[in-house]
């Protein structure tokens with residue numbers, strides 16, 4: 001790629017006016033190969049500008065950065081925002097691949113993965129090919145690629161989009177991904193908002209900022225793109241009002257006649273059905289996954305599929321044989337008739353929804369094993385323990401992914417939280433395998449043992465303990 005025309009739209013200043021041909025783009029100096037462009041990013045912990053010489057030494061033929069730098073042996077292009085420039089250049093390098101697909105970006109605090117899997121299942125049942133980029137794993141052209149984050153960096157994202165020959169691409173878009181411009185310049189046919197509740201306040205500072213970050217994604221709709229959103233709760237309502245003032249086409253799902261898609265639970269013995277009203281047509285839908293919250297996830301997937309032109313009968317039929325999502329309400333039987341249920345609930349709202357569902361189907365005790373992710377939003381921890389102590393009969397606190405934080409401090413925090421909230425029914429067993437083993441020994445007929453936290457994601461953060469819900473551990477336990 002010839003860098004000069006590509007960079008015209010993003011540069012502020014340029015130390016060189018001759019043509020520069022680049023054979024690739026990198027934003028980590030250690031990955032630079034001869035002939036590539038290095039984009040220096042002032043990161044959260046490291047300043048990429050400090051690695052410019054290393055990048056040049058490795059063969060970089062040009063550098064993009066935000067700082068005033070002179071005297072480099074290769075052309076230097078100063079930009080106002082390196083992350084945005086990286087995304088713009090990656091889009092140009094890979095020839096705007098999001099324009100070639102039906103692009104669906106799903107954002108929201110909870111339900112992105114579940115909705116993405118439901119929607120992919122419907123789309124594939126309708127005979128279309130579909131890539132999926134998200135938390136559990138990525139699938140491009142039918143090939144599974146392990147996931148290391150929910151939303152990949154801009155370079156990886158544009159590369160995958162350009163490699164994908166699938167008609168449709170579903171992406172989970174995290175608020176970190178939006179804030180760090182990983183999806184900047186990616187254009188969407190559908191931007192989908194599931195819900196918003198307390199999470200990531202350590203990163204965004206307030207719920208208001210967190211919401212505004214999600215709202216920004218809707219600026220990336222293609223000209224004929226459509227917004228799909230919940231109308232439930234203050235954030236959903238606010239988003240609809242905002243999108244209308246922006247003249248966006250909005251379709252909502254919710255529990256009111258004004259929604260394009262209205263869902264109503266059907267009271268049956270098992271509450272396993274709900275009704276979808278789509279315009280004037282009514283459909284009875286068997287729940288593909290337990291939990292009232294999953295009816296909302298189904299609604300999101302249904303409405304999006306419907307707007308893509310997929311027949312409602314096809315959607316209804318597809319939902320009848322949905323295989324589920326690994327690590328989301330995944331049930332493992334215990335020889336006594338107890339059930340171990342692995343779930344990815346890791347926010348206060350996720351806890352509330354998931355544990356209430358277990359409570360509704362309870363026959364005997366509910367034992368809840370969980371921990372807190374290190375370096376996550378610490379302000380949600382006491383809320384999570386409070387919610388768990390309301391719904392569970394017994395709580396076993398253990399370690400989740402420490403994510404680089406200190407084990408002793410986490411143990412101290414667990415102890416403090418127990419003193420404050422759940423003294424009577426809480427035990428700390430810091431080794432997660434032992435915690436599961438303990439529950440395994442205790443489990444009796446009709447008990448539900450919930451293990452929440454990091455799910456089946458193959459990746460871990462540096463210095464983390466093995467995943468609490470490591471499938472091998474569980475498998476081992478279940479064989480005993």
Ligand SMILES: CC(=O)N[C@H]1[C@@H](OP(=O)(O)OP(=O)(O)OC[C@H]2O[C@@H](n3ccc(=O)[nH]c3=O)[C@H](O)[C@@H]2O)O[C@H](CO)[C@@H](O)[C@@H]1O[C@H](C)C(=O)N[C@@H](C)C(=O)N[C@H](CCC(=O)O)C(=O)O
Nearest residue numbers: 027028029041043044045046048051149150151153174176
């Ligand atoms: C804390 C955080 O969010 N970090 C993200 C951020 O990294 P950063 O820019 O701050 O990195 P840094 O380590 O400070 O380095 C700065 C720059 O120096 C460069 N560098 C560094 C070292 C070197 O030797 N040479 C060099 O060039 C780096 O390549 C980088 O460009 O920008 C990177 C590029 O987009 C991200 O990959 C990275 O995500 C990290 C790995 C991550 O996973 N973050 C989590 C919090 C996250 O994003 N999670 C969400 C889901 C959240 C949820 O819903 O639970 C996700 O989308 O996965």
Ligand SMILES: Nc1ncnc2c1ncn2[C@@H]1O[C@H](COP(=O)(O)OP(=O)(O)OP(=O)(O)O)[C@@H](O)[C@H]1O
Nearest residue numbers: 109110111112113114135293343344345350353354
């Ligand atoms: N619509 C929903 N509302 C509230 N909680 C939900 C909803 N859907 C799922 N959950 C809960 O949140 C957990 C995570 O769900 P899921 O993986 O689909 O969300 P996510 O948005 O992809 O999360 P993350 O981005 O952190 O991976 C589930 O295991 C469940 O306990």
